Amino acid sequence: MTSAAAKAPPSRVWFDLLLTAASYAVPAALLAFLFFGAGLNFGFLTDSTNWDISSPPIAFVPSDPYWRAFLVGFLNTVIAGGTAMIFAVLLGFVLALLRMSGIPAIAELVRLYCDIIRNIPVILQAMFWYAVLLNLPTARDAWSGGGIFISNRGLYFPWPVTPLAVVLIALGLALFLLAAVRIRNAPEKADPGRQRLIGAALGALGVAAIAWGGLRLQLDPLISWPELKGRNIRDGLRMPVEFLALVLALVLYRAAYIAEIFRAGFRAVPPGQIEAARSLNLNAWDTLFRIRLPQAMVTILPPMTSEFVLMVKITSIGLLVGFSDLYSISVSASTLTNRSIEALLLLVTGYLAINLCIVTVMGLLNRRFTRRRER
Amino acid sequence: MYFIDPLESGQPRRMPMREMISGASTLLLICLAGLLLNQLYVWGWANSVWDAGSAAECAQRGTGACWAVIRERGRLVLFGLYPESEQWRAILGSGIILVAAVLSCLRPLQRLRFLAPLWLVAMVSFSLLMSGGYFGLTPVERTSWGGLSLTFYIFSAMLMIGMPLAVAIALGRHSGPQWLSIPLGMFVDTIRSIPLTAILFFMALVLPTLFASQLLGDKLMRVILGFSVFFACYQSEVIRGGLQALDKGQVEAGRSLGLSRFDVTTLVVLPQVFRTVLPQTVNQIVTAFKDTSYVAIIGFFDMTASASAALGSGEWAAAFVEVYLLVAILYLIFGYSLSRYGAYLERKSDVAYTR
Numbered sequence: 172m173t174s175a176a177a178k179a180p181p182s183r184v185w186f187d188l189l190l191t192a193a194s195y196a197v198p199a200a201l202l203a204f205l206f207f208g209a210g211l212n213f214g215f216l217t218d219s220t221n222w223d224i225s226s227p228p229i230a231f232v233p234s235d236p237y238w239r240a241f242l243v244g245f246l247n248t249v250i251a252g253g254t255a256m257i258f259a260v261l262l263g264f265v266l267a268l269l270r271m272s273g274i275p276a277i278a279e280l281v282r283l284y285c286d287i288i289r290n291i292p293v294i295l296q297a298m299f300w301y302a303v304l305l306n307l308p309t310a311r312d313a314w315s316g317g318g319i320f321i322s323n324r325g326l327y328f329p330w331p332v333t334p335l336a337v338v339l340i341a342l343g344l345a346l347f348l349l350a351a352v353r354i355r356n357a358p359e360k361a362d363p364g365r366q367r368l369i370g371a372a373l374g375a376l377g378v379a380a381i382a383w384g385g386l387r388l389q390l391d392p393l394i395s396w397p398e399l400k401g402r403n404i405r406d407g408l409r410m411p412v413e414f415l416a417l418v419l420a421l422v423l424y425r426a427a428y429i430a431e432i433f434r435a436g437f438r439a440v441p442p443g444q445i446e447a448a449r450s451l452n453l454n455a456w457d458t459l460f461r462i463r464l465p466q467a468m469v470t471i472l473p474p475m476t477s478e479f480v481l482m483v484k485i486t487s488i489g490l491l492v493g494f495s496d497l498y499s500i501s502v503s504a505s506t507l508t509n510r511s512i513e514a515l516l517l518l519v520t521g522y523l524a525i526n527l528c529i530v531t532v533m534g535l536l537n538r539r540f541t542r543r544r545e546r
Numbered sequence: 547m548y549f550i551d552p553l554e555s556g557q558p559r560r561m562p563m564r565e566m567i568s569g570a571s572t573l574l575l576i577c578l579a580g581l582l583l584n585q586l587y588v589w590g591w592a593n594s595v596w597d598a599g600s601a602a603e604c605a606q607r608g609t610g611a612c613w614a615v616i617r618e619r620g621r622l623v624l625f626g627l628y629p630e631s632e633q634w635r636a637i638l639g640s641g642i643i644l645v646a647a648v649l650s651c652l653r654p655l656q657r658l659r660f661l662a663p664l665w666l667v668a669m670v671s672f673s674l675l676m677s678g679g680y681f682g683l684t685p686v687e688r689t690s691w692g693g694l695s696l697t698f699y700i701f702s703a704m705l706m707i708g709m710p711l712a713v714a715i716a717l718g719r720h721s722g723p724q725w726l727s728i729p730l731g732m733f734v735d736t737i738r739s740i741p742l743t744a745i746l747f748f749m750a751l752v753l754p755t756l757f758a759s760q761l762l763g764d765k766l767m768r769v770i771l772g773f774s775v776f777f778a779c780y781q782s783e784v785i786r787g788g789l790q791a792l793d794k795g796q797v798e799a800g801r802s803l804g805l806s807r808f809d810v811t812t813l814v815v816l817p818q819v820f821r822t823v824l825p826q827t828v829n830q831i832v833t834a835f836k837d838t839s840y841v842a843i844i845g846f847f848d849m850t851a852s853a854s855a856a857l858g859s860g861e862w863a864a865a866f867v868e869v870y871l872l873v874a875i876l877y878l879i880f881g882y883s884l885s886r887y888g889a890y891l892e893r894k895s896d897v898a899y900t901r
Contacts, residue, residue, distance in 0.1 A: 190725035198729065273564070276572035290832070290881030291874045292839035295850045299874075302857070302866040484741035490843055498743050498843075502751075511752045518747065519740050526739050 211516075215508045216241070222503065224495045226325075226411045237504055244500030245521050251414060251496060252483040252525065255421040259482065260475075262422060263429025268459075270434060285427040293424045294488050301416035301492040310404045320397050320404050326415055327397035330408035332389050339384030346377030413494040417486065425482055432474045436467035468540040476533040480526045487522075497521045600861035615865040616872055619856035623873055626692015626847045628676075632684060636695045639672040643698045651887055656820075665706050672699065688766055692847035694876065700770055700838045700848065705831065707774035712781035717811065719782065720789040737779040742840050745772045750844045769841060777834050784826045788819035825895060828888030832881055849873055 216238040224231050227243045228250060270281040288296075305323055308314065313322035320327040331337040353370035357363040397407025440463050448458040489496035497518055505514035593610025596617065604612035625636040646668035649655055655664075676695065679685040691699065715734060719727045737745065749772035750765055792815060800810035820827070842851035853873045857863050 187724060190723070191728065194725040194729045198732070274568040274571055276575040280575060286882060286885075287878060290836070290878050290885060292836040292850055292877060294839045294842055295853070295870065295873060295877065298850070298854050299866070299870045302870070306864070306866075480739070487741040487743040488840070488843060490743075498741070498747070502747065505747075505751055509755070511747075511755050515744065515748055515752050518744050522740050522744065 211513060212510070213513055215504075215510050215513070218508070220504075220507075222507075224500075225413075225493075226409065227495070237508070240500050240504065241497070241517055241521075244495055244497040247414075247489070247495055248483065248486050248497040248521065249525060251417055251421075251486045251489065251494065252479075255418045255425070255482055255486070256479055258418070258422045259425045259429055262426035264433055266426055266430035267433035267437065270430060271437060281430070285430060288424055288427045291424075293420055293485055294491055296424055297416050297420035297488060297492050300419045301412065304412040304416055307412075309402075310399065311402060313399070313404060315399075318396050318407075320399070320407075322404060323412065324404070324409070325412050326410040327404050327407045328410075329394050329396045332392060332395050333387055336384040336387040336389070339380050339387065343377040343380030343382075343384060346373050346380060350374035350377060411494075413489070413492050416492045417489050417494050417496075421482060421485055425478065425485075429475070429478060432471055432478065433467070435474075436469075436471035437463055439470040440466045465540065469537075472533060472537040472540060476530060476537075479529045479533065483525050483529065484522065601864035602861065604865065611868050612865040613868060615856075615862045615868050619862060619869065620872065622693060622856040623849060623852050623869065623876075624694045626696060626852055627690040628692065628695070629684075629686060629690070632678070632686060635675045635678070635683065635686075639675040640695045640698050642668050642671055642675075643702050646702070665702065669702060669706060672702075688764065691766075693852045694849050696841075696846065697838050697848045700766075700773060700841060701835055703770045704773040704777055704834060704838070707771065708777035708781060708834075711774060711778035712785055713816065715778055715782035716785035716789060720786050721811075734779045734782060737776060738783075742773075742776050742837060743843055745776050746840060746844050748772065765844075766846065769844065769846070773834075773837070773840075776837075777830070780833075781827065781830050784823050784830060785819060787826070788823035789815070791822060792818055822895070825888050825892040828884060828891060832884045832888065835881060835884065836877070849876065 217236045219234045220237055220240050221233050222240075223233050224240065224243055228246045229239075229243060231239060231243050266281050266285070270278050272278060307321060307323040310320075310322045310324060313320045313327075315321070318329045350370045350373035353373065354367055357366040357370065360366045395406040395408075397404050397409075399405075444462055444466060445458060448462045453462065486496055487498035490499035490502065501514040501518040505511035508514075589610045591610070593608045594613050595604045595608045595610065596613050598604040598607055598612065598614040601612055601615065604614055621630070621633070625633055628636045646664055649664060650661055655661070674680055675683070676691060676699070677686060677688060715730055719730045719734070722730070746769055749768040753768060796814055796818065797810055800814040801807075805813065838848060839850040841848050842854075845851075847855055850873065853869050856869055857866050862869075
């Protein structure tokens with residue numbers, strides 16, 4: 172390519188340069204047209220919406236401005252996508268293990284499940300689960316057990332009264348553990364002094380997090396338990412049926428694909444590794460989690476990244492099951508204010524931001540695992 | 547469990563744990579499957595109701611499936627609001643598309659000079675049949691198309707526009723000049739990182755505010771164009787993979803034989819590329835088929851949206867399992883046969899490579 176360019180006459184080089192500049196100018200002109208020509212105006216974001224959003228993750232009242240509605244939609248998308256990712260990975264992992272269990276009946280059953288679930292549109296699945304959940308018993312006859320209630324209004328479960336405090340304390344304890352491991356392992360490392368210093372810093376951070384959490388903690392009561400009061404279930408955390416239908420459909424659907432990713436990853440680990448682990452008398456658990464999974468990660472992470480990005484994109488079908496995700500908020504905002512371009516730009520920016528975060532985090536993870544293998 | 551030792555060392559041998567678990571769980575699963583099938587039979591056949599006026603009446607007559615809903619509302623799922631007296635046209639049109647789809651799966655017929663006219667004829671005859679106005683057919687508004695026939699229409703129109711577009715994008719990115727390949731790359735990456743719903747949103751709601759409506763054609767056409775662009779961006783990546791995998795010597799050999807660049811591309815490059823990427827292409831097509839259900843989100847009544855519309859909130863709402871089951875089975879038939887076909891192609895190409 173470069174040699175050809177070097178041989179080309181100067182006029183040709185200039186021509187190419189000009190065309191390249193033009194090719195950048197076209198999208199730039201389009202953007203300029205959008206901003207100035209089409210009279211792009213985000214002023215409506217500070218107007219009040221006058222509509223209600225059912226069970227928002229942050230407080231929302233009809234007098235709140237549009238930007239807050241968009242924020243609610245964004246958070247809903249992030250929460251639904253994140254929850255679906257976690258459970259889909261867990262289910263996918265279990266499905267992959269079952270498929271490779273060597274028990275023909277179970278392997279065939281998992282294959283059948285994957286074949287069926289993959290060929291039904293996720294929208295249809297979400298609609299189906301929504302209808303199922305709406306046909307559950309009412310709050311008065313809700314199914315309950317272990318402090319968890321399931322009714323046609325959603326899933327209720329015990330939840331800390333001060334979630335931030337609990338998260339902070341958990342984070343602090345995790346940091347503390349990490350610090351302890353680092354300091355314990357320091358003598359084996361090449362730079363024990365530096366390792367100890369990092370460990371001490373992590374420990375200090377942990378203490379700070381626990382202290383901060385402790386200050387925010389309300390001890391009375393620590394956890395709010397859902398309970399039946401009159402015709403409703405009160406307290407606890409409610410996951411509305413709209414959210415449940417979307418997440419359930421997404422998890423069941425994408426787990427069938429994630430299982431395949433895990434399986435391909437496990438198959439890429441040389442069988443000699445497993446034989447070596449066996450001959451070292453490692454048990455099945457250790458062979459799986461210390462030998463096979465870390466090595467499979469190198470193969471698993473790249474397709475898993477696109478899987479996560481795809482899952483966040485699929486949450487945009489929430490509108491069809493009445494879930495107020497970023498897409499449905501954008502549609503409502505654009506029809507009510509006639510500001511469809513602005514709504515679309517916010518929508519696209521939101522998804523690009525989430526996807527960028529996923530790609531960055533997974534890229535860091537990927538680098539970590541590939542480096543470990545090279546060492 | 548003890549067995550006779552095959553080595554005859556006198557020691558009884560214990561059956562390995564693994565085999566015991568395997569045997570026990572297989573037995574258990576077979577029993578469970580039998581129970582489940584029996585339940586399904588009792589629900590779906592023995593106790594089912596085939597004749598009733600509402601879901602409540604169904605529940606009175608029997609405890610099983612309420613297949614009466616299919617009799618009453620099944621038409622909606624298959625053909626939407628298409629007039630009942632003209633229904634044969636929708637059936638015939640869908641049949642033509644199906645035949646074209648089956649013909650395109652036959653290996654000897656997978657040539658551009660056959661596929662292009664085939665799909666052109668299929669689409670034109672489908673459109674003529676469905677919209678009418680010619681040959682004494684009563685005109686039917688496009689807004690009343692729906693159900694399976696709309697799904698078929700969107701699907702085949704998407705492929706017809708999307709596939710050539712995908713080839714063009716892939717060629718432009720792979721062997722085009724820099725001023726073409728860079729913006730194309732940016733375009734493809736942008737489309738691939740936003741959800742399909744955002745593109746449909748753009749096509750259905752934003753475009754009419756930007757340009758005069760007479761320039762744009764109707765909403766369905768715009769939405770199909772959106773689907774096609776989305777499909778083309780994903781498919782172009784598949785084709786680009788094939789282009790990169792192609793041996794450089796092929797192009798050089800073609801050029802040295804005196805073929806023009808165009809001839810090299812159409813006669814040497816693309817046939818080989820399509821042969822290598824056929825399995826992934828079939829996967830993309832399966833995904834595209836499922837993705838047609840996204841039109842439900844902007845208010846078209848394809849098979850998925852018709853299912854929930856058929857249930858409504860009225861007398862049949864309680865019979866949702868039966869309707870969703872029917873629609874799921876329809877999707878499953880097409881999707882599963884296509885993906886089996888893809889798997890078959892993959893096996894076949896593996897054999898070709900190992901030979």
